[in-house]
Amino acid sequence: MKKQYLDQEEKAIMEAIERDEFVPVTGAQLKRVADAIAARKKDMTLTIRVNRKDIHRIKKMAQKRRIPYQSYISEVIHRIAQTA
Numbered sequence: 740m741k742k743q744y745l746d747q748e749e750k751a752i753m754e755a756i757e758r759d760e761f762v763p764v765t766g767a768q769l770k771r772v773a774d775a776i777a778a779r780k781k782d783m784t785l786t787i788r789v790n791r792k793d794i795h796r797i798k799k800m801a802q803k804r805r806i807p808y809q810s811y812i813s814e815v816i817h818r819i820a821q822t823a
Contacts, residue, residue, distance in 0.1 A: 781813065 745753060755761035764772060794808075801811035 778817065 752761060797812060798808045801808035804811065806814075
């Protein structure tokens, strides 16, 4: 039998399966995941002037969530845009 070699992504999936952490998605779930990924695609640059204290607070909030502050700001903007 021929030995198969896995790439990094395939190895990660296999390890998740072995730990019972991998959950395949199909149908409606897969569409929601694809839509979420597409919605977060960043294709514009925004330059604004903001208060230094506000940025400091935002950086702290992002740090608590363990994400980069610019990603956090982008997510907040996305949430606001979705409710408009």
